Structures are given as C-alpha cells and as structure tokens.
Amino acid sequence: MGILVVLSHFRSFSQLYQPMELVEYLSKIPLFNGLPKEQLVDLAQITVTLDRDKGQVIFSEGDEGTGFYLVLQGRIKVYKLSPGGKEQTLHIFGSGEPFGEVPVFAGKHFPANAEALEKSKVLFFPRASLIKLIEKNPSLALNMLAILARRLREFTVQIEHLSLKEVPSRLAAYLLYLSDREGGSLEVKLDITKGQLASLLGTIPETLSRIFARMNKQGIIEINGPHIKILSRPALEELVEFGSGL
Amino acid sequence: MGILVVLSHFRSFSQLYQPMELVEYLSKIPLFNGLPKEQLVDLAQITVTLDRDKGQVIFSEGDEGTGFYLVLQGRIKVYKLSPGGKEQTLHIFGSGEPFGEVPVFAGKHFPANAEALEKSKVLFFPRASLIKLIEKNPSLALNMLAILARRLREFTVQIEHLSLKEVPSRLAAYLLYLSDREGGSLEVKLDITKGQLASLLGTIPETLSRIFARMNKQGIIEINGPHIKILSRPALEELVEFGSGL
DNA sequence: GCGGTTCATTGATTTAAGTCAAATACCTTA
DNA sequence: TAAGGTATTTGACTTAAATCAATGAACCGC
Numbered sequence: 001m002g003i004l005v006v007l008s009h010f011r012s013f014s015q016l017y018q019p020m021e022l023v024e025y026l027s028k029i030p031l032f033n034g035l036p037k038e039q040l041v042d043l044a045q046i047t048v049t050l051d052r053d054k055g056q057v058i059f060s061e062g063d064e065g066t067g068f069y070l071v072l073q074g075r076i077k078v079y080k081l082s083p084g085g086k087e088q089t090l091h092i093f094g095s096g097e098p099f100g101e102v103p104v105f106a107g108k109h110f111p112a113n114a115e116a117l118e119k120s121k122v123l124f125f126p127r128a129s130l131i132k133l134i135e136k137n138p139s140l141a142l143n144m145l146a147i148l149a150r151r152l153r154e155f156t157v158q159i160e161h162l163s164l165k166e167v168p169s170r171l172a173a174y175l176l177y178l179s180d181r182e183g184g185s186l187e188v189k190l191d192i193t194k195g196q197l198a199s200l201l202g203t204i205p206e207t208l209s210r211i212f213a214r215m216n217k218q219g220i221i222e223i224n225g226p227h228i229k230i231l232s233r234p235a236l237e238e239l240v241e242f243g244s245g246l
Numbered sequence: 247m248g249i250l251v252v253l254s255h256f257r258s259f260s261q262l263y264q265p266m267e268l269v270e271y272l273s274k275i276p277l278f279n280g281l282p283k284e285q286l287v288d289l290a291q292i293t294v295t296l297d298r299d300k301g302q303v304i305f306s307e308g309d310e311g312t313g314f315y316l317v318l319q320g321r322i323k324v325y326k327l328s329p330g331g332k333e334q335t336l337h338i339f340g341s342g343e344p345f346g347e348v349p350v351f352a353g354k355h356f357p358a359n360a361e362a363l364e365k366s367k368v369l370f371f372p373r374a375s376l377i378k379l380i381e382k383n384p385s386l387a388l389n390m391l392a393i394l395a396r397r398l399r400e401f402t403v404q405i406e407h408l409s410l411k412e413v414p415s416r417l418a419a420y421l422l423y424l425s426d427r428e429g430g431s432l433e434v435k436l437d438i439t440k441g442q443l444a445s446l447l448g449t450i451p452e453t454l455s456r457i458f459a460r461m462n463k464q465g466i467i468e469i470n471g472p473h474i475k476i477l478s479r480p481a482l483e484e485l486v487e488f489g490s491g492l
Numbered sequence: 493g494c495g496g497t498t499c500a501t502t503g504a505t506t507t508a509a510g511t512c513a514a515a516t517a518c519c520t521t522a
Numbered sequence: 523t524a525a526g527g528t529a530t531t532t533g534a535c536t537t538a539a540a541t542c543a544a545t546g547a548a549c550c551g552c
Binding site for chain 2: 152
C-alpha cells in the first residue's frame with residue numbers, strides 16, 4: 001500500500017505553478033507566516049503537486065504517512081469509515097488548508113481517509129524536510145502548533161455534538177456557523193451536498209432530510225434546494241442550546 | 247471567572263518538591279526530553295503546584311487559559327457537559343501527562359472542563375515562558391507537536407466510535423485496550439468507576455450496566471465488581487469490528 | 493432532448509439507547 | 523457497627539434515529 005501511494009504521487013506529478021508563483025502562494029498561507037523567503041524557496045523545491053479528480057483518494061486509513069498535504073484548489077474530505085459502509089466526515093478542507101499532519105508528528109499511519117470532493121490540486125510536503133525546517137524556525141513550529149490546537153478544539157466540539165446533542169441541534173449549529181461565516185447573512189447556501197452534510201453531522205441523508213422538512217414546516221427556515229433562508233435565528237440558537245422542542 | 251481561577255492557583259500553592267527534585271522529575275517527562283538541564287531549572291522556577299481534592303475543578307469551559315498543566319499525582323478528568331447535565335469525558339490524564347494545552351496555542355479559552363478524580367497535584371506552566379522556551383528549543387516544539395498529534399489521533403478514534411459503533415463495540419474496544427495495557431492479561435481491573443467509564447464511552451451508567459450483564463450472560467466476560475475476566479478475546483474483537491450480534 | 497446516474501425525499505418499521513423509578517449493594521466514617 | 527451517601531443494577535417505558543424500500547427530482551454526457 002505504501003509503495004502504491006508513493007508511486008501515485010509521481011504518476012500524477014504536475015508543476016502547476018512556476019517556482020516563484022508557488023513561493024508567492026506559500027508566503028500567504030498562515031502556516032508559513034514568518035518564514036524567511038529563502039526557506040520558502042527551499043520548501044517549494046521539495047514539494048510535489050498532485051492532481052485528483054472528484055472521488056479520487058489522497059490517502060487511506062492505515063497508509064504510512066511520509067509527509068503532509070496542503071490544498072491548492074478544490075476541496076478534500078477527511079473521513080472515517082464503518083465496516084457497514086457508513087461514513088463520518090471529520091473535516092472538509094479548502095484552499096490553503098493543510099491536512100494529514102498527524103503521522104508527521106505521531107505514529108506513522110494515517111488515522112483516517114482523504115479524498116477529493118471535486119477536481120483538486122494538493123501539494124505534498126515530505127516529512128523529513130519539514131521537520132528540519134521546524135527545527136530551524138520557531139515561528140513555523142508555533143504556527144503548526146496553532147493549527148493542531150485549533151483542530152483539537154474543533155474535534156472537542158464534534159465529540160460534544162455527537163455525544164450530547166441531537167441531530168436537530170447539530171444542524172442548527174451548522175446553519176448558524178454558515179450564517180456567521182457569511183458575516184451574519186440570513187440567506188445561506190450549502191456548498192456541499194446534503195448527503196455530505198449528513199456525514200459531517202454524524203447522521204444519514206434520510207434523517208437529515210426529515211429534520212430539514214420539520215424545520216421548514218415550523219417556519220424556522222425556508223429551503224430551496226441548497227439555498228436556505230433563516231427565518232428565526234433565535235429558534236436555531238435555542239435548538240443548539242437545548243436540543244428538543246422541534 | 248478568570249480572576250477566580252488565578253486566585254485559586256495561589257491559594258493552593260504548595261511547594262511539593264524541592265526545586266532539584268522537581269527538575270529531576272521534569273527531566274523524565276517525555277514532553278521535556280532533550281531540554282538542556284539549565285532550561286529545566288528555569289522552567290521549574292516558574293511553575294506553580296496546585297493541590298486538588300477529589301471533585302475539585304482545575305478549569306472550566308470558557309475560562310481563559312493562561313498556561314497549561316501537568317499531572318504530578320492523581321488523575322484528572324477532562325470533559326464536556328450538556329445543558330441537561332450529561333457528561334462526555336474526553337480524556338482521563340494520569341501522572342506525567344500534560345493537559346489543557348489548547349488555549350496556549352490557539353484561541354484563549356478552554357474548550358472543556360477539568361476536575362480531579364481523586365486527591366491530585368498538578369503543575370501549572372504559564373503560557374508566556376513556555377512559548378519563549380519553545381522558540382529556543384526545537385526539541386520541545388517537536389515533543390509538543392507529537393503530543394497534540396497523538397491526541398488528535400485519539401479524538402479521531404473517539405469520533406469514529408461515537409458515530410459509527412454501538413456501545414457494546416466501544417466497551418469491547420475499551421476492555422481490549424485495558425488488556426493490552428497490562429501486557430495482554432485476560433484479567434483486568436477497572437481503575438475508574440463504571441459511571442466514569444460510561445461517560446468515557448459516551449453513554450450512561452444504566453446502559454453500560456445492561457451491556458456488561460449481557461456480555462456476562464453470553465460468557466464473553468465474567469464480572470466481579472471492578473474485576474473483569476475476559477473469557478473470549480475473539481468475541482470481543484469481533485464486537486469491535488462488527489458491532490452487533492450481542 | 494434523452495437516458496442514466498446520482499441525489500433527495502417520504503413512508504413504514506425496527507432498534508439501540510435514553511429516561512424514569514426503584515431496589516440493592518457498597519463503602520466510608522462517625 | 524450503623525447510618526448515610528454513592529455507585530450499581532434492574533425493570534418498564536419512551537424516543538430519536540437507523541434501516542428498508544420506493545419514488546421523485548436534479549444533473550450530466552451524449
């Protein structure tokens with residue numbers, strides 16, 4: 001499996017950016033804030049660009065992790081799979097976000113799977129050179145620590161939701177999150193399919209669909225395909241706080 | 247709330263170890279592997295030892311985090327609370343383990359609560375001096391990255407369990423974990439109450455009790471209070487893999 | 493514009509697990 | 523050792539959500 005993955009890196013190698021363009025791009029990524037330009041140049045040289053079509057795998061649970069990744073274009077879903085085939089999405093990463101760092105620092109195999117939700121380009125950073133860089137650059141170390149810490153915080157919330165809240169609460173929280181992300185707009189658009197949203201919320205499409213329908217009927221929201229109008233923000237907030245009532 | 251916490255640090259200040267003893271102790275903690283001795287001495291000087299009785303709080307969700315902690319003696323439970331009062335334990339930390347690092351690197355408030363499961367002593371490390379130390383010591387940075395990465399991996403498993411596995415699977419996994427921790431012994435002893443175990447597995451005591459009873463009746467395990475004899479390891483492994491059948 | 497695939501919705505049913513309530517065992521300490 | 527609290531177990535019941543099944547809608551490539 002490990003060999004397969006490595007081969008696939010080279011099979012799909014493509015120099016998306018001219019070296020300097022890539023350096024320019026990397027310099028704007030929070031993770032590399034504060035890195036001296038010459039090190040960015042070095043870094044850019046040892047990366048490999050991978051192209052993935054919708055549905056293609058980046059890595060699978062159990063694969064050996066020889067480095068980590070950064071999304072250049074598209075979106076990458078990181079998820080766990082049950083024997084029965086149910087998926088739990090852990091995170092959906094977009095442009096500029098690093099993922100797959102865990103095996104770089106602890107253990108060596110990936111704890112989850114990653115695949116492209118759409119045609120995507122990702123950058124691969126080999127482990128050894130990253131470690132060397134971190135040893136020389138405290139700011140890089142701190143940036144990486146910040147990223148892992150932020151992710152721990154998010155997982156904390158996900159665990160809380162799965163264990164302590166019902167699906168309507170989780171959906172309400174997600175809608176409020178979307179709304180906040182758009183500066184508080186009351187009209188939001190789902191940028192993932194409802195099936196993917198179900199997986200992100202730890203449920204299945206049927207259940208999600210029913211809950212959308214209930215919220216719609218109760219006048220809390222109004223749905224048109226992926227377009228959702230929030231009619232009562234307070235109702236959503238109350239749902240997040242005290243689950244039931246729906 | 248923030249002020250209260252800070253005050254309480256000093257209220258319970260106690261110099262458990264003589265400075266050199268403490269340095270000695272710290273030098274054996276994985277987190278500080280590779281730190282030069284003189285920096286351990288500096289570090290030891292700026293720590294504060296806190297005493298907590300069983301049930302006492304170390305920090306609460308939302309508190310401002312001005313540093314992180316290390317368990318010296320006893321055990322610390324880190325958990326989330328639902329409005330209805332149900333608890334989800336995220337982790338139980340024992341001697342030598344650091345906890346509460348998230349706000350040091352990302353955000354500033356704690357994402358969860360921490361309290362002592364028994365009479366405990368914990369060491370507090372102020373944020374600023376830790377950051378300074380990390381900036382000077384790549385090995386400390388990498389150790390810290392390893393710890394956060396390991397914890398991410400664990401959370402990943404917890405999310406998987408909560409979303410994709412039934413309670414019997416989770417219990418089976420926990421029993422196997424205990425067994426492995428004791429070098430594969432088939433007789434294990436719960437070192438937490440069954441109520442705490444329920445919270446760790448994301449369920450409630452009643453449910454856990456019933457499942458214990460079922461496994462007992464089916465001859466998979468044999469229970470005597472906190473002592474559990476594993477009669478069929480394969481049965482447990484199968485439960486982990488494919489939930490049902492119980 | 494058509495056929496096919498993927499996505500979404502709805503209904504009927506099952507099921508795991510939570511709730512409420514009460515009895516029992518356990519354990520500490522006065 | 524007895525009393526009071528905590529932890530555990532068991533029973534009857536409720537419920538949220540999963541499963542199974544089928545239909546309908548949207549979207550894509552040809």
